[in-house]
Amino acid sequence: DAGVTQSPTHLIKTRGQQVTLRCSPKSGHDTVSWYQQALGQGPQFIFQYYEEEERQRGNFPDRFSGHQFPNYSSELNVNALLLGDSALYLCASSSQGYEQYFGPGTRLTVT
Amino acid sequence: QKEVEQNSGPLSVPEGAIASLNCTYSDRVSQSFFWYRQYSGKSPELIMSIYSNGDKEDGRFTAQLNKASQYVSLLIRDSQPSDSATYLCAVIRGSNYQLIWGAGTKLIIKP
Numbered sequence: 001d002a003g004v005t006q007s008p009t010h011l012i013k014t015r016g017q018q019v020t021l022r023c024s025p026k027s028g029h030d031t032v033s034w035y036q037q038a039l040g041q042g043p044q045f046i047f048q049y050y051e052e053e054e055r056q057r058g059n060f061p062d063r064f065s066g067h068q069f070p071n072y073s074s075e076l077n078v079n080a081l082l083l084g085d086s087a088l089y090l091c092a093s094s095s096q097g098y099e100q101y102f103g104p105g106t107r108l109t110v111t
Numbered sequence: 112q113k114e115v116e117q118n119s120g121p122l123s124v125p126e127g128a129i130a131s132l133n134c135t136y137s138d139r140v141s142q143s144f145f146w147y148r149q150y151s152g153k154s155p156e157l158i159m160s161i162y163s164n165g166d167k168e169d170g171r172f173t174a175q176l177n178k179a180s181q182y183v184s185l186l187i188r189d190s191q192p193s194d195s196a197t198y199l200c201a202v203i204r205g206s207n208y209q210l211i212w213g214a215g216t217k218l219i220i221k222p
Contacts, residue, residue, distance in 0.1 A: 031208070042199055042212035043155065056209050090154055092210075098143055098203065100210060102154040 002027065004093050004103035012109045013081050021076045021106045025093030031055075032074040033100060034066060035090040043090055049074050050096075078108075086110045112137055115202050117213035126222050130187040134200030134213055137181065141211075143203035144176055144183045148196045149215065155199055159185060190220045 005024045013019050025032055031050045035043035045058035049068035068074045072093075078085055086109050092100035115136050124130040132146075143162055147155035159174040161167045161183065167174045173186040183202075187194055200213040 033208075033210070035210075042201075042214045043210075044212075045209050048208060050208075058209065088154075094208075096208075098208070099145070099157060099160050101157055102147075105154045 004091060004101055006089075006091050006103035006106050008106060009104065010107045010109075012111060014111055015081055015083060017081050018077065018079045019081060019108060021078075021089050021091075021108075022073065023076070023091030023093075023103060024073045025091075026101055029093035029095050029101075030072050031094045031096060032068060032072065033092045033094070034074070034076045035092065036060075036085075037088045037090055037105075039087075046076065081110045083110050113213075114138060114211045115200055115213040117198075117200050117216045119214060120217040121219050122216055123219045123221055124190050126190060126192060126220055128190055130190045130194065130218055130220070132185040132187075132198050132200075132216050132218065134183045134185075135181055136183070136200075136202045136211075138202075138204050138211075139178075139181065141181075141202045141204045144174070145201040145203075145210070146172075146174060146183075146185045147199040147201060148194075149199055150196045187218075192220045192222055194218060195220045 033048040034046040037043045047057040089106045091103045094100040146159040149155045161174040171188045175184045197215040199215045201210040
């Protein structure tokens with residue numbers, strides 16, 4: 001049984017560009033949450049998708065947007081990249097949102 | 112006051128001893144509690160979940176929850192060098208599925 005997968009593993013972008021990160025949930029899971037983790041800090045909640053709708057959103061600007069597809073996979077889009085967006089982006093899947101299992105993450109570097 | 116607080120450590124424990132990690136939370140309506148282990152450069156891995164007062168044991172790990180004191184802990188018995196990692200405490204409030212994270216405690220097991 002495949003766990004949560006994310007792509008790409010690493011990404012380098014230039015300030016002002018746009019980026020799309022992808023996540024496939026664990027089999028049987030219907031909820032996907034996205035987190036941003038800066039070095040030495042706990043993850044920060046970006047948003048959560050359930051039934052193709054954004055169910056909850058953390059304190060992130062509208063530059064951060066997402067989507068969930070009918071097969072429960074999800075995308076995170078970030079527009080107008082800033083240097084401060086450099087971080088590890090984590091996707092977690094769950095059934096109904098409780099026990100969340102994380103993918104390996106995407107390391108985004110903005111130069 | 113942060114919603115979820117952990118001692119940042121590092122906590123140094125001799126191999127074979129019991130490691131005790133603590134977490135306090137501020138919102139009394141919190142209902143679900145999780146411990147994650149994160150190795151440097153990797154994503155968080157769920158190791159324990161606990162929902163009711165008391166102890167929950169899984170192998171060498173025991174989670175303890177005291178809702179009256181708003182306190183959750185993780186005990187690791189027979190600590191091994193491979194247990195060296197950052198341990199993150201996370202909480203879900205009520206019907207809100209958003210994980211609220213502590214900053215993590217760095218645990219070092221000394222051979």
